[in-house]
Amino acid sequence: MIVGIDLGTTNSLVAVWRNAAPQLVPNALGDVITPSVVSLDEQGRVLVGQAARERLQTHPQLTAALFKRHMGSAREISLGTRKFRPEELSALVLRSLKDDVERAFGEPVTEAVISVPAYFSDAQRKATRIAGELAGLKVEKLVNEPTAAALAYGVHQKDRETSFLVFDLGGGTFDVSILELFEGVMEVRASAGDNFLGGEDFDAALVQHFISSLRQEKATPDFDSPGLRNRLRREAERVRQALGQEAATSFSFSHAGRQWELTISQDELQRVATPLLERLRVPIERALRDARIRVADLDEILLVGGTTRMPLVRKLAAVLFGRFPSMHINPDEVVALGAAVQAALKQRAEALEEVVLTDVCPYTLGIETTEQFGRVYEGGHYLPIIERNCVVPISRVKTIQTLHDNQTHVLLKVFQGESRLVKDNIALGELSIPVPPRPAGEVELDVRFTYDNNGILEAEVKVPATGELHHLVIEKNPGVLAPEEVRRRLAELAELKVHPREQMANTTLLARLERLYQEHLGELREMLGNMAGSFQQVLATQDLQRIEQMRVEIAQRLDELEGSPWQ
Incomplete structure (x- = not known):
C-alpha cells in the first residue's frame, strides 16, 4: 500500500487514494492533523502528536518540535539522556502516521510519497528520504509542497486549460509555484521560496514584541528557559489565531504569582510582522519573472498552509495579485491530499490516467571556480551547471581545466544558490577527483550534474585524458547520513517503545x-x-x-x- 504524507514543520497529515479520490486518515485521537512533536514519557516510551505537544512546556527537556527546520544538518536534539537527529524525530512522526493507516485499513503500508518544501536543498531532501527509510517506508517519490497542492486542485479541472500560482505559507516554510494545466498535463513553470519563513516566525515576532514591552519592568522571568519560552510561543500562536477573528486581543502571561498583559490589535500585528511580510514579496517576484508570466495572465491564486488563514497575509496576497485568492480546499489539508494524488499517479489509478506532471529544479546548482582577470586569478566564483527552474529530470555538463602544473587532484565544491560568489551561496558538499599530473590547463574534466524527479542531485566527472568516469556521492556533508549509519540508527529506533x-x-x-x-x-x-x-x-x-x-x-x-x- 502506498500513501501520501505531508511531513510539516508544525503539523503532519497522511492520506490515501480511495474510491477515485484522496482521503485523509485520522490518528488515534480521531484528528486528521498530527502535531509534528515528539516526546519521551517517564518510562522512556515515545509519544507523538498532540500528547507530545501538550508536554512542550511541562516537560521541555523530554520534548522536541520544529525539528524539520534542521533537516539536512548534523544537529542533534536531546530528549533526556538520548540524542536524536532531525531525520530520526521525523521518522517517529512518519512511523506514527504509517501506524494510523495500517490500523484504519488493516493492511501494511510499505511505500510513501512525501511532500517537501520546493526550496529544500539536496541535503534536506536526502534527509527526508532517510527519515522515510528509518520509519520503514520506501519513499517512492518526493513531491514539492506547492506542486502537491496544485495536484489536489488540478485533478478536478483537468478538462480545461488554466494557469495558477500556489502561495504556500506553512508553519516553517514559504513556497510559491506557478503552474499551467492543459490537456491533462500539469506543468510547473517556476518555483521559489524561503525555508525559514512561516507561522513560527510570526509567533516569534509576537513573543519578542511582548518581551520588549516589559523592558521597563525591574523583575521579569527568565524568558530564555525552555519551559517559559514554549509557553510564550503557545500564547503567541493563540494571539495570532485570535486576531484572525477579532480586532484586538490580549497577550497574557502569568508566572510565579504575577500576571503580565499586553493588548495587541490587528494593526499592531501588521506593524510587528512587516519585515516578514516584505520577505514574502521576493520569491513571488522571482517566480513570476522566471515563468515569464504576468499577474494578469494568472487564472487563479491558491492559498495553501495554515498561516494563510491570517487576515494580513490574505490582504497582502489580494494587494499583490489584484484579486481575492482561492481557498476552496482546507489550507492545512491540501498538501496531504495532493501527495495522495501523486501516490495514485505512481499506482496508475484509472481515474488519473490522463494526468501528467512535470516539475522544475527550484534553485541553481553549480561549483566553485577560479576566474582569470588579466594576469590575476581570483577564486570563489560560482559556475552554474543546472540553472533554476529548468524542467526535471535534467542533466547538464560543463567542462573545467586544472589550475596548477602537475596537479594530482581537483577539489570540486558543490553549491546551491543564485549569487555570483560562492560565499553567498549554500555549500552542499565537496568532491575530490584524481587527475594525471600535467601542465596547468591541459587536463580537462567534464562535470555532469543530474537532477531527478525527486529533487536529488547526482554528480559524475569524466576525465578524458585517462578515460576514467567517476560516479560520485557528495561527501563531507554533515546533513547526509552514510548507509551504515542509517542501519545503526534504524536498529536503535526499533528498540524504542511506543506509548500504547x-x-x-x-x-x-x-x-x-x-x-x-x-x-x-x-x-x-x-x-x-x-x-x-x-x-x-x-x-x-x-x-x-x-x-x-x-x-x-x-x-x-x-x-x-x-x-x-x-x-
Missing part, C-alpha cells in the same frame, strides 16, 4: 490538564487539579465506558476554557 495507542486519548487529556494547571492560578488551578485527580481515579477502575464519558466531559470544559482557534 489505546491509551493515547487519556494520556493526551492528562498532559493537557497538567499544562493548564501550570498556566493558571487560584480557583481555576484548583479546579484543574481536581479534574486531573478525578480522571486518574476513573482510569484506575479500567471501566472503559466511564473513562470515555468522563474524558469527553472534561475535554468539552477545557475547550470552553481555551477556545478553539480558527473556528
Whole structure:
C-alpha cells in the first residue's frame, strides 16, 4: 500500500487514494492533523502528536518540535539522556502516521510519497528520504509542497486549460509555484521560496514584541528557559489565531504569582510582522519573472498552509495579485491530499490516467571556480551547471581545466544558490577527483550534474585524458547520513517503545490538564487539579465506558476554557 504524507514543520497529515479520490486518515485521537512533536514519557516510551505537544512546556527537556527546520544538518536534539537527529524525530512522526493507516485499513503500508518544501536543498531532501527509510517506508517519490497542492486542485479541472500560482505559507516554510494545466498535463513553470519563513516566525515576532514591552519592568522571568519560552510561543500562536477573528486581543502571561498583559490589535500585528511580510514579496517576484508570466495572465491564486488563514497575509496576497485568492480546499489539508494524488499517479489509478506532471529544479546548482582577470586569478566564483527552474529530470555538463602544473587532484565544491560568489551561496558538499599530473590547463574534466524527479542531485566527472568516469556521492556533508549509519540508527529506533495507542486519548487529556494547571492560578488551578485527580481515579477502575464519558466531559470544559482557534 502506498500513501501520501505531508511531513510539516508544525503539523503532519497522511492520506490515501480511495474510491477515485484522496482521503485523509485520522490518528488515534480521531484528528486528521498530527502535531509534528515528539516526546519521551517517564518510562522512556515515545509519544507523538498532540500528547507530545501538550508536554512542550511541562516537560521541555523530554520534548522536541520544529525539528524539520534542521533537516539536512548534523544537529542533534536531546530528549533526556538520548540524542536524536532531525531525520530520526521525523521518522517517529512518519512511523506514527504509517501506524494510523495500517490500523484504519488493516493492511501494511510499505511505500510513501512525501511532500517537501520546493526550496529544500539536496541535503534536506536526502534527509527526508532517510527519515522515510528509518520509519520503514520506501519513499517512492518526493513531491514539492506547492506542486502537491496544485495536484489536489488540478485533478478536478483537468478538462480545461488554466494557469495558477500556489502561495504556500506553512508553519516553517514559504513556497510559491506557478503552474499551467492543459490537456491533462500539469506543468510547473517556476518555483521559489524561503525555508525559514512561516507561522513560527510570526509567533516569534509576537513573543519578542511582548518581551520588549516589559523592558521597563525591574523583575521579569527568565524568558530564555525552555519551559517559559514554549509557553510564550503557545500564547503567541493563540494571539495570532485570535486576531484572525477579532480586532484586538490580549497577550497574557502569568508566572510565579504575577500576571503580565499586553493588548495587541490587528494593526499592531501588521506593524510587528512587516519585515516578514516584505520577505514574502521576493520569491513571488522571482517566480513570476522566471515563468515569464504576468499577474494578469494568472487564472487563479491558491492559498495553501495554515498561516494563510491570517487576515494580513490574505490582504497582502489580494494587494499583490489584484484579486481575492482561492481557498476552496482546507489550507492545512491540501498538501496531504495532493501527495495522495501523486501516490495514485505512481499506482496508475484509472481515474488519473490522463494526468501528467512535470516539475522544475527550484534553485541553481553549480561549483566553485577560479576566474582569470588579466594576469590575476581570483577564486570563489560560482559556475552554474543546472540553472533554476529548468524542467526535471535534467542533466547538464560543463567542462573545467586544472589550475596548477602537475596537479594530482581537483577539489570540486558543490553549491546551491543564485549569487555570483560562492560565499553567498549554500555549500552542499565537496568532491575530490584524481587527475594525471600535467601542465596547468591541459587536463580537462567534464562535470555532469543530474537532477531527478525527486529533487536529488547526482554528480559524475569524466576525465578524458585517462578515460576514467567517476560516479560520485557528495561527501563531507554533515546533513547526509552514510548507509551504515542509517542501519545503526534504524536498529536503535526499533528498540524504542511506543506509548500504547489505546491509551493515547487519556494520556493526551492528562498532559493537557497538567499544562493548564501550570498556566493558571487560584480557583481555576484548583479546579484543574481536581479534574486531573478525578480522571486518574476513573482510569484506575479500567471501566472503559466511564473513562470515555468522563474524558469527553472534561475535554468539552477545557475547550470552553481555551477556545478553539480558527473556528
